Amino acid sequence: MKQNAQVCGVDFGTSNSTVSVLDAGQSRLIPLEGSAVTLPSAVFWDSDGAAPLFGRAAIAAYIGGEDGRLMRGLKSTLGSSLIHEKTRVGNRALAFTEILGRFFGHMRAKLEVAQPGTRHAVLGRPVHFVDDDPEGDRAAQDVLADIARSVGFDHVEFQYEPVAAALHYEATVQTEELVLIVDIGGGTSDFSILRVSPKQRSRAERDSDILASHGIRVGGTDFDRLLSLAQVMPVLGLGSLINKGKTPMPLHYYHDLATWHRINFLYAGRALTELRQIRYDAAEPALLDRLIRVLEERRGHSIAMAVEAAKIMLTDTLATPIHLADVIGVDSGASRAMFEAAVEKPVDRIAGAIDVVLAQAGLRPDQIGTVFMTGGSSSLPVLHQLVRAHLPAARVATGDMLGSVGTGLALDAARRFA
Ligand SMILES: Nc1ncnc2c1ncn2[C@@H]1O[C@H](COP(=O)(O)OP(=O)(O)OP(=O)(O)O)[C@@H](O)[C@H]1O
Numbered sequence: 001m002k003q004n005a006q007v008c009g010v011d012f013g014t015s016n017s018t019v020s021v022l023d024a025g026q027s028r029l030i031p032l033e034g035s036a037v038t039l040p041s042a043v044f045w046d047s048d049g050a051a052p053l054f055g056r057a058a059i060a061a062y063i064g065g066e067d068g069r070l071m072r073g074l075k076s077t078l079g080s081s082l083i084h085e086k087t088r089v090g091n092r093a094l095a096f097t098e099i100l101g102r103f104f105g106h107m108r109a110k111l112e113v114a115q116p117g118t119r120h121a122v123l124g125r126p127v128h129f130v131d132d133d134p135e136g137d138r139a140a141q142d143v144l145a146d147i148a149r150s151v152g153f154d155h156v157e158f159q160y161e162p163v164a165a166a167l168h169y170e171a172t173v174q175t176e177e178l179v180l181i182v183d184i185g186g187g188t189s190d191f192s193i194l195r196v197s198p199k200q201r202s203r204a205e206r207d208s209d210i211l212a213s214h215g216i217r218v219g220g221t222d223f224d225r226l227l228s229l230a231q232v233m234p235v236l237g238l239g240s241l242i243n244k245g246k247t248p249m250p251l252h253y254y255h256d257l258a259t260w261h262r263i264n265f266l267y268a269g270r271a272l273t274e275l276r277q278i279r280y281d282a283a284e285p286a287l288l289d290r291l292i293r294v295l296e297e298r299r300g301h302s303i304a305m306a307v308e309a310a311k312i313m314l315t316d317t318l319a320t321p322i323h324l325a326d327v328i329g330v331d332s333g334a335s336r337a338m339f340e341a342a343v344e345k346p347v348d349r350i351a352g353a354i355d356v357v358l359a360q361a362g363l364r365p366d367q368i369g370t371v372f373m374t375g376g377s378s379s380l381p382v383l384h385q386l387v388r389a390h391l392p393a394a395r396v397a398t399g400d401m402l403g404s405v406g407t408g409l410a411l412d413a414a415r416r417f418a
């Protein structure tokens with residue numbers, strides 16, 4: 001038990017992060033911001049070089065109009081060439097690895113308060129950081145391991161996020177069953193099939209109970225992007241004509257503005273200069289004026305937040321405004337039907353990934369006892385319908401949407417480092 005007191009689990013998420021420790025064999029998420037156990041994966045870097053802010057405080061600084069850069073969706077830089085690049089903040093160039101290191105250092109400091117001297121950590125990871133690229137996957141994990149070691153975790157191991165969620169779910173089961181974990185987060189969708197049982201859960205060796213794992217790089221930030229491209233970017237000129245009506249507006253400005261981890265590139269590069277030029281030959285210059293103002297005032301994240309809030313509203317309602325009047329002068333709106341049309345392709349990919357994990361396990365859908373749905377995006381009605389249609393015989397269970405992976409990671413850490 002003494003060793004258990006010095007292990008932890010770290011769920012570094014695209015949208016939210018958690019850290020877990022063990023208390024008398026029970027996993028517990030530690031407070032990371034005030035009394036909150038979730039920390040939004042957000043960093044705000046002041047232009048003047050003051051110490052960075054993290055989580056809700058980072059988001060509040062941005063909304064409050066402080067001069068600096070808000071960074072979200074940083075996990076998406078892992079598994080892309082971006083992780084080895086730098087981003088401009090004020091007059092400094094910051095490496096993404098340094099920014100991630102500061103975020104991890106912040107979590108490590110909170111852990112030091114909750115459980116001093118913890119050097120053993122199991123880090124969650126998506127089954128695939130990158131689709132169809134084993135080398136990219138390994139590289140992404142290596143970068144994450146280096147970052148974790150740099151903040152004082154001397155012993156770092158990795159576990160698939162959906163396997164961790166399964167260990168969390170297993171703590172509640174009364175009988176042995178086959179469970180399919182469906183973890184739809186901010187950046188990835190991950191799936192594992194495990195044999196869970198009250199008797200097995202204390203065993204050290206569980207590999208034979210993990211029947212299959214699969215994942216794809218699709219998540220809530222993609223749903224945000226597609227909703228933004230469908231319902232917001234057109235009022236900023238997407239689809240309008242330029243060059244004397246001969247060509248449509250280039251897509252890449254809108255793609256960057258609608259993609260959380262790419263927004264800041266629009267402020268640092270030549271985008272503003274180019275857009276001011278393009279505007280002269282635009283068929284609808286008023287739309288481009290709005291876009292230019294968004295870049296000048298660095299309100300890209302405000303748009304992304306309004307879109308995300310509308311997406312979340314559509315989980316409980318059939319139609320909602322997208323509140324943008326204070327950012328671009330007009331509100332937009334969305335219905336659940338148009339949202340579901342916009343996300344049809346990634347939802348189809350999620351359906352395909354469920355087929356793959358079942359095939360890998362050699363199981364028919366009716367052999368799955370329970371589907372445990374977790375991750376913030378698993379609340380989406382379209383995904384519940386998909387799971388029920390795919391596995392009509394299975395029970396669908398939900399749990400702590402934002403905490404199940406983190407909770408499971410400490411249970412895994414206890415077994416591995418015992
Ligand atoms: N009620 C809701 N309906 C739809 N989406 C939601 C809801 N609540 C949260 N989300 C979305 O869930 C996502 C965050 O989920 P979560 O915190 O599980 O992701 P994460 O663990 O940080 O990401 P990942 O595991 O992919 O790295 C965000 O995209 C958020 O918009």
Ligand SMILES: [Mg+2]
Nearest residue numbers: 013185375405
């Ligand atoms: Mg997650």
